[in-house]
Amino acid sequence: MNTWQTLVALAGLTAITVLTRSFFLLSEREPTLPGWLKRGLRYAPLAALAAVLVPEVVMTQGQLIGTWADARLYAVAAATAWFLWRRTLLGTILTGMAVLVPLKLLLGW
Numbered sequence: 001m002n003t004w005q006t007l008v009a010l011a012g013l014t015a016i017t018v019l020t021r022s023f024f025l026l027s028e029r030e031p032t033l034p035g036w037l038k039r040g041l042r043y044a045p046l047a048a049l050a051a052v053l054v055p056e057v058v059m060t061q062g063q064l065i066g067t068w069a070d071a072r073l074y075a076v077a078a079a080t081a082w083f084l085w086r087r088t089l090l091g092t093i094l095t096g097m098a099v100l101v102p103l104k105l106l107l108g109w
Contacts, residue, residue, distance in 0.1 A: 071103035
């Protein structure tokens with residue numbers, strides 16, 4: 001693409017983004033969502049988190065982990081146990097990292 005095509009593409013993408021996002025701001029009344037959609041949207045963050053984390057934990061280079069000598073498995077187990085015990089997000093992250101880092105650095109997992 002040359003410079004002119006790049007500028008036209010950027011301007012088009014900017015216009016589309018502004019237009020689609022401004023629909024919610026230009027409306028005189030707040031849009032109402034059906035009850036079933038509200039209930040479904042409550043699970044969207046959890047589903048997105050699972051979709052990102054699960055493959056990262058159980059796969060390496062597109063293949064399932066074939067050994068128990070993987071630091072991620074133990075870090076996830078420890079972090080999950082901490083969260084179920086204390087229900088604190090910071091503690092969960094710190095516990096997972098406290099298990100992950102030594103296993104990676106000391107054992108080379």
